[in-house]
Amino acid sequence: QVTLKESGPVLVKPTETLTLTCSVSGFSLTNTRLGVAWIRQPPGKALEWLALIFSHDEKSYSASLRSRLTISRDTSRSQVVLTMTNVDPVDTATYFCARTHISPPGTFDYWGQGALVTVSS
Amino acid sequence: DIQMTQSPSSLSASVGDRVTITCRASQPIGTYLNWYQQKLGRAPKLLIYAASSLKSDVPPRFSGSGSGTDFTLTIDSLQPEDFATYYCQQSFSAPPMYTFGQGTKLEIK
Numbered sequence: 001q002v003t004l005k006e007s008g009p010v011l012v013k014p015t016e017t018l019t020l021t022c023s024v025s026g027f028s029l030t031n032t033r034l035g036v037a038w039i040r041q042p043p044g045k046a047l048e049w050l051a052l053i054f055s056h057d058e059k060s061y062s063a064s065l066r067s068r069l070t071i072s073r074d075t076s077r078s079q080v081v082l083t084m085t086n087v088d089p090v091d092t093a094t095y096f097c098a099r100t101h102i103s104p105p106g107t108f109d110y111w112g113q114g115a116l117v118t119v120s121s
Numbered sequence: 122d123i124q125m126t127q128s129p130s131s132l133s134a135s136v137g138d139r140v141t142i143t144c145r146a147s148q149p150i151g152t153y154l155n156w157y158q159q160k161l162g163r164a165p166k167l168l169i170y171a172a173s174s175l176k177s178d179v180p181p182r183f184s185g186s187g188s189g190t191d192f193t194l195t196i197d198s199l200q201p202e203d204f205a206t207y208y209c210q211q212s213f214s215a216p217p218m219y220t221f222g223q224g225t226k227l228e229i230k
Contacts, residue, residue: 037219046221046224047157047208047210047221047224048221049210049217049218049219052217060216060217060218062218096164104171104212105153105212106153106155106210106211106212106214106219107155107167107170107171107212108155108157108165108167108210109167109176111166112164113163113164114164
């Protein structure tokens, strides 16, 4: 049974760094055909893809957020971590992690429940 | 970035109706198009991948079609559990730069 679960702070102050963790089970982060992506959704708005990482450590980032994002993985803990620097109130959103595939690419077939992060002083 | 535009933004329909949602890409994307269903307060669920392939646990009343820039999601015989927001997403970009449509909210008439 594939599961993903996001964890992290509920409230972050502007200019701080946000660190989110995705804990996975039911598949391995060393599987060469699988990866994990982060996607966010501001309240009442659409989904926005942020970043992804594959087992061979291939990483990709949203062009608009590339300078602020870092994605990494800890295979021993079955976790994928996303850090976002210099957060702003516009970064308030529910952050989802999702499993993705080498092929077909960019298909998110399992999702975590999401973690709501509020950026406010 | 490839822009994805869905229409309509919202739609009212009745149980048993057949509905169609359209998604247009700002440039050709082959069949690198996925559809998701999201209910309020829940994570999205994959329905259709590669434009027309039905995920194994999704009811066959859902279908997808299209290629290039124009795509459709069709739901035959709407069921009460189908009222939700639907998103298209392109997975054509390489290196990955995936984008979603703005969503179509399907409401009960």
